[in-house]
Amino acid sequence: MVSIKDIAKLADVSVSTVSRVLNEQEHVSIEKRTRVLQAIKQTGYVPNRAARDMVSKRTTTIGVVMPETFNMFQRQLFSMVAHHLEQFSYYTSFYFSSTDLQGERACLNRLKADRLDGIILLHEIMIPEFQTYLEANAIPTVLATFSRKDWQATSITISEEDAALTAVNHLISLGHRKIGFIGGEKYGFASVRLEGYKRALKDAGIDFDEQLVVQAQTYTMEEGAVATRTLIDRATPFTALFAITDELALGAIRALADRGLSVPDDVSVVGFDDIELASYSVPRLTTIRQPIPEMGQMAVALLYSLLTGSSRTPLSISLPTTFIERESTARLV
Amino acid sequence: MVSIKDIAKLADVSVSTVSRVLNEQEHVSIEKRTRVLQAIKQTGYVPNRAARDMVSKRTTTIGVVMPETFNMFQRQLFSMVAHHLEQFSYYTSFYFSSTDLQGERACLNRLKADRLDGIILLHEIMIPEFQTYLEANAIPTVLATFSRKDWQATSITISEEDAALTAVNHLISLGHRKIGFIGGEKYGFASVRLEGYKRALKDAGIDFDEQLVVQAQTYTMEEGAVATRTLIDRATPFTALFAITDELALGAIRALADRGLSVPDDVSVVGFDDIELASYSVPRLTTIRQPIPEMGQMAVALLYSLLTGSSRTPLSISLPTTFIERESTARLV
DNA sequence: GAAAATATTGAAAACGTTACCATACTTACT
DNA sequence: AGTAAGTATGGTAACGTTTTCAATATTTTC
Incomplete structure (x- = not known):
C-alpha cells in the first residue's frame, strides 16, 4: 500500500x-x-484516513444515529441529512442503535472510538451515558425529530400535538365520533400524538374511550395490521382510525380489507409522515406531511453553525406540518 | 480526551x-x-480507533456499497448483512454510490482512504477503477446480487433469468398472451430478467412485441406508474404486466387504478423481490421471492472465509427463488 | 542596493495506539 | 544444582499523516 x-x-x-x-x-x-x-x-x-485523523485531531466525520429498524420516514430523512452533509464536505457515518439498552451501549462505544466531529440523533436514546458523553466532551449535537427538557441541545422538531390534533379534527369535521387510535410507546412522539388525539376529542365534546386506543410495538405495517385486528375484535364500534405513522395506517387498511371493511366507505383512515408510499397506495392515504427535506437541511445547517462556532447557544427550531387530504377519508354517511 | x-x-x-x-x-x-x-x-x-487501525494495519471494518437510491429489497438485504457482520464482530461502514460516474469515483476514494478489511458490493459498479483497486490490493470482496464474467470474485446471485421465466410462465398459464414488461437499464439484472421474459414468450409460441416493453429509469413506484401510463397510451392492448421489481409493480397497480383498470380483474400484475410491502398492498402482490435472509447470511459467511483465509478460491453461489402467488394475478376471462 | 518582507522547502516532533524485544522472575525437569 | 521453558512486565520502535519550526531563496520596498 x-x-x-x-x-x-x-x-x-x-x-x-x-x-x-x-x-x-x-x-x-x-x-x-x-x-x-x-x-x-x-x-x-x-x-490514509486513520493517520490523518489521528494527528489532525479531527475526523471531518459526522455520526448519524438511527434506530436499527428505521421506518420510511427515517429513511427519507437520513437520505436528506447525508446529502446535505456531503454538501458541506463532511463524511457521514451511520450508527444503528437497537432498541435494547445493550445495543445502545454498543452503539455509543463505537461512536466514542470514532472521535466524531459532530452527531445528529435521529431518534430518542434511552441510556443517560449518551448525553453525558456528548456534553462532557462538548461534541456538537443536533437532536432531530425530538427534544428533551433535561438536555440543552440544538433540536429540530415539529409541533407533534397540534399536527395530531389537526388530523383528528379532520375526521371529526367529516362527522366521525368513534375514532380509533393506533399508537406506540408510552414516551416520545407517540405519547404526544396521543395527547393531540385526546385534545381534539375533548374540544369536540367527545368522551375519550380507552377501548379505542391500541398500542403497536413498532411502526411497521405488520404491527398496524395486528393492532387493527385487535381493535376490531374488541367489538367497540368505530368509523375512523388515526394511526401515528403511515406504515401503521397502511397496515390498518390491509387488516380492514381482510375483514371486508372498505376504506374510506366503511372506515376512514388518516396516517402521519407522508412517506412516498402514501401517494401510491390504494386508496391514497390522507396524512400529515412532515417537511422532511427542510428537516434534513435545517439539521445539517444547525450542526454546521455549531461546528464552525458561528453559533454557540443551542437553538430549538420547530417546523410546520401540512395536512394532506387524499382518498382514505370520507364523510360519515 | x-x-x-x-x-x-x-x-x-x-x-x-x-x-x-x-x-x-x-x-x-x-x-x-x-x-x-x-x-x-x-x-x-x-x-482511539484511528490510532489502533493505523498501527495494527487492519480496521476490522467491512465496507458495504449501496446505491444512493436503494430500494426496499436492497434495504432489507443490507439490514441482514449488517446484522451478520456484527455477529462476526466486524464494524460496518456504508458507502453510498450515486448513479453517475463522478459519484462512484467519490465513493471509491472514501473507501480507499478508509483501508477496509473487506468489501461487500450490493449493486453493480460502473467504473473499472473499482475492480482494479480491489484486485490490486487483494481486498476480500463479495459481489452480492450480481456477478461479472470479467471478475473472478466471490459472488452470490439468483438465477435471474429462470425466475423471470417462472413469473411470466405463470401469467401464460393463466391464459394471458399480451403481457407487458416493465424493466430498466440495459445492463445488469434488468436485462437478464428481460431475457427470461422473452424466453417464456418464445417457449409458449408468443411473438415478442417491442411495443409491450417499457424501460423505467429507477426502480421506484413513481417510475412504475409513469411506465404504465406510457404503456397504456401506446394503445397496444395488454392483459397482464410483469414488472422487474415490486416497487415498479406497485406503481403500475396505482397507475392502472387511476385509469379505471382493476387488478387483477382487468389486468394481472406480477412483481419481483417480495419486499415486505408486497404482502400488505391492496391487492397483495404475486411475486418472485428473493431469499434475502439467506443472501445476507451467505454474503457475510463467504466474506468471512476470505478474511480468515480459510477459502482462497472465489466461489460463485446461486440461491433459489420462490414463486409466491397472491392476489394480483387471475385467470384471463 | 540594502533591508525587510514573503515565498518555498525540508527536518523533526507529535498524534495514540500495537508490535516487538529485552529483562526479571517463576516453575519444571534432568 | 543447573538448565530450560514459561510468565509477567516495561521500554521503545513503528504506523502514516499533519504541524511546527527553522533555513533558504526570492521578491518587494524605500
Whole structure:
C-alpha cells in the first residue's frame, strides 16, 4: 500500500511538500506541485484516513444515529441529512442503535472510538451515558425529530400535538365520533400524538374511550395490521382510525380489507409522515406531511453553525406540518 | 480526551500492560488487570480507533456499497448483512454510490482512504477503477446480487433469468398472451430478467412485441406508474404486466387504478423481490421471492472465509427463488 | 542596493495506539 | 544444582499523516 513517503520519493520532494499539495495549501511551486500530482495520479495514492485523523485531531466525520429498524420516514430523512452533509464536505457515518439498552451501549462505544466531529440523533436514546458523553466532551449535537427538557441541545422538531390534533379534527369535521387510535410507546412522539388525539376529542365534546386506543410495538405495517385486528375484535364500534405513522395506517387498511371493511366507505383512515408510499397506495392515504427535506437541511445547517462556532447557544427550531387530504377519508354517511 | 497513557498512569502500569488488557491478551496478573479495568471504568476511556487501525494495519471494518437510491429489497438485504457482520464482530461502514460516474469515483476514494478489511458490493459498479483497486490490493470482496464474467470474485446471485421465466410462465398459464414488461437499464439484472421474459414468450409460441416493453429509469413506484401510463397510451392492448421489481409493480397497480383498470380483474400484475410491502398492498402482490435472509447470511459467511483465509478460491453461489402467488394475478376471462 | 518582507522547502516532533524485544522472575525437569 | 521453558512486565520502535519550526531563496520596498 503506497504511502506519502512513496509519493515524496517519486516526486523527489519532502513529505511536507506532498502534504501541502494534498491539503491544497499555498507555498508550493507550480513545478513541484505538478510533479507531486503526477506521482499521485500514477500510483492511485489516497491518504490514509486513520493517520490523518489521528494527528489532525479531527475526523471531518459526522455520526448519524438511527434506530436499527428505521421506518420510511427515517429513511427519507437520513437520505436528506447525508446529502446535505456531503454538501458541506463532511463524511457521514451511520450508527444503528437497537432498541435494547445493550445495543445502545454498543452503539455509543463505537461512536466514542470514532472521535466524531459532530452527531445528529435521529431518534430518542434511552441510556443517560449518551448525553453525558456528548456534553462532557462538548461534541456538537443536533437532536432531530425530538427534544428533551433535561438536555440543552440544538433540536429540530415539529409541533407533534397540534399536527395530531389537526388530523383528528379532520375526521371529526367529516362527522366521525368513534375514532380509533393506533399508537406506540408510552414516551416520545407517540405519547404526544396521543395527547393531540385526546385534545381534539375533548374540544369536540367527545368522551375519550380507552377501548379505542391500541398500542403497536413498532411502526411497521405488520404491527398496524395486528393492532387493527385487535381493535376490531374488541367489538367497540368505530368509523375512523388515526394511526401515528403511515406504515401503521397502511397496515390498518390491509387488516380492514381482510375483514371486508372498505376504506374510506366503511372506515376512514388518516396516517402521519407522508412517506412516498402514501401517494401510491390504494386508496391514497390522507396524512400529515412532515417537511422532511427542510428537516434534513435545517439539521445539517444547525450542526454546521455549531461546528464552525458561528453559533454557540443551542437553538430549538420547530417546523410546520401540512395536512394532506387524499382518498382514505370520507364523510360519515 | 483521555488516552492510554492516562490509564497507564492511573493504574500505575505501563502502556503495554494496558494494551494487553484492552486486547484481552494473556500475561497480565489479575491484580494489575483489575487496576487497569478500574481505571478504564472510572474515566470512561475508549481506545482511539484511528490510532489502533493505523498501527495494527487492519480496521476490522467491512465496507458495504449501496446505491444512493436503494430500494426496499436492497434495504432489507443490507439490514441482514449488517446484522451478520456484527455477529462476526466486524464494524460496518456504508458507502453510498450515486448513479453517475463522478459519484462512484467519490465513493471509491472514501473507501480507499478508509483501508477496509473487506468489501461487500450490493449493486453493480460502473467504473473499472473499482475492480482494479480491489484486485490490486487483494481486498476480500463479495459481489452480492450480481456477478461479472470479467471478475473472478466471490459472488452470490439468483438465477435471474429462470425466475423471470417462472413469473411470466405463470401469467401464460393463466391464459394471458399480451403481457407487458416493465424493466430498466440495459445492463445488469434488468436485462437478464428481460431475457427470461422473452424466453417464456418464445417457449409458449408468443411473438415478442417491442411495443409491450417499457424501460423505467429507477426502480421506484413513481417510475412504475409513469411506465404504465406510457404503456397504456401506446394503445397496444395488454392483459397482464410483469414488472422487474415490486416497487415498479406497485406503481403500475396505482397507475392502472387511476385509469379505471382493476387488478387483477382487468389486468394481472406480477412483481419481483417480495419486499415486505408486497404482502400488505391492496391487492397483495404475486411475486418472485428473493431469499434475502439467506443472501445476507451467505454474503457475510463467504466474506468471512476470505478474511480468515480459510477459502482462497472465489466461489460463485446461486440461491433459489420462490414463486409466491397472491392476489394480483387471475385467470384471463 | 540594502533591508525587510514573503515565498518555498525540508527536518523533526507529535498524534495514540500495537508490535516487538529485552529483562526479571517463576516453575519444571534432568 | 543447573538448565530450560514459561510468565509477567516495561521500554521503545513503528504506523502514516499533519504541524511546527527553522533555513533558504526570492521578491518587494524605500
